[in-house]
Amino acid sequence: MGCSSPCASCKLLRRRCTKDCIFAPYFPSDDPYKFAIVHKVFGASNVSKMLQELPVHQRADAVSSLAYEANARVRDPVYGCVGAISFLQNQVSQLQMQLAVAQNEILCIQMQQESAWPTLIDHQQDDKSFLLATNNLDNISQYLNFASSSNVIQDAALKRESFWT
Amino acid sequence: MNPGRCAACRYLRRRCAEDCILSPYFPYNDPQRFVSVHKIHGASNVTKLLQQLPTHLRAKAADSLYFEAQCRVEDPVYGCVGLIFLLQQQIHSAESELAKTQAEIAVLKSQAQHTQAQPFEAESDVNNLLQEQLDNIANVSFSNQASSGFIN
Numbered sequence: 001m002g003c004s005s006p007c008a009s010c011k012l013l014r015r016r017c018t019k020d021c022i023f024a025p026y027f028p029s030d031d032p033y034k035f036a037i038v039h040k041v042f043g044a045s046n047v048s049k050m051l052q053e054l055p056v057h058q059r060a061d062a063v064s065s066l067a068y069e070a071n072a073r074v075r076d077p078v079y080g081c082v083g084a085i086s087f088l089q090n091q092v093s094q095l096q097m098q099l100a101v102a103q104n105e106i107l108c109i110q111m112q113q114e115s116a117w118p119t120l121i122d123h124q125q126d127d128k129s130f131l132l133a134t135n136n137l138d139n140i141s142q143y144l145n146f147a148s149s150s151n152v153i154q155d156a157a158l159k160r161e162s163f164w165t
Numbered sequence: 166m167n168p169g170r171c172a173a174c175r176y177l178r179r180r181c182a183e184d185c186i187l188s189p190y191f192p193y194n195d196p197q198r199f200v201s202v203h204k205i206h207g208a209s210n211v212t213k214l215l216q217q218l219p220t221h222l223r224a225k226a227a228d229s230l231y232f233e234a235q236c237r238v239e240d241p242v243y244g245c246v247g248l249i250f251l252l253q254q255q256i257h258s259a260e261s262e263l264a265k266t267q268a269e270i271a272v273l274k275s276q277a278q279h280t281q282a283q284p285f286e287a288e289s290d291v292n293n294l295l296q297e298q299l300d301n302i303a304n305v306s307f308s309n310q311a312s313s314g315f316i317n
Contacts, residue, residue, distance in 0.1 A: 043207040045207070046204070077218060077226065080233060082229040088249065095260060098263055099259060109270065
């Protein structure tokens with residue numbers, strides 16, 4: 001039966017690591033840096049109090065978030081995690097703006113299509129139904145006379161062109 | 166009792182020196198600010214941190230420490246890291262929504278282009294139909310002429 005090595009916190013604090021050491025499960029001896037930065041930013045005493053106030057099943061997550069915050073503070077002593085939060089908030093704002101612009105574009109396209117379709121269908125139906133109705137030679141000859149004098153097809157095409165331009 | 170003590174020195178029950186490093190950032194009229202920061206970070210750590218920074222950056226550092234402390238008081242498990250997770254989820258969600266919306270725009274635009282091409286197709290359909298009718302008439306009149314000429 002060998003004696004277990006002290007946890008990283010007790011090693012740094014130079015004290016005896018007891019069986020019920022509150023830090024031992026979360027600060028193993030093979031990762032001394034983790035406790036070092038947490039101690040530097042929060043202090044061992046504060047971390048101990050924080051862990052004691054939490055149920056056991058939440059302590060691991062708490063230690064992870066404390067280590068994350070401490071790491072951020074060591075990298076950026078002025079802003080710490082707040083720097084990352086500002087950056088992410090800006091990203092969210094930009095994305096929301098882009099989304100609003102894109103949704104507006106969809107509305108515009110849909111409105112254009114809705115206003116275009118009735119005019120287009122009316123023209124097509126006028127031309128084709130007229131021709132379908134003229135299904136005998138007499139009617140066709142009348143149409144030809146009418147067409148030669150007034151260029152019906154060209155007028156219809158011009159009307160469509162003016163709509164689209 | 167020195168009425169001019171900053172919130173930090175009042176809380177710590179000590180004399181507030183003229184060059185107290187905490188005094189500019191923890192004024193006496195906002196005691197809760199120091200209480201939060203001291204509870205999470207500790208006065209000693211905050212002092213060391215501020216001492217390592219140039220003077221013009223200390224105010225921002227004190228503000229960010231207060232923000233983190235407040236987040237940790239409100240959420241003892243995740244602190245401000247919970248806010249980071251939430252923002253990352255929002256970003257992911259917004260990116261998905263944006264990609265979906267841009268795909269819809271692409272579909273609608275291609276539909277609109279197809280619709281623009283259709284009027285010209287309709288016109289050519291009408292012209293083709295008209296040409297067929299003209300051809301039919303020409304065939305009929307030719308055969309009439311031919312038959313009349315033959316008879317004659």
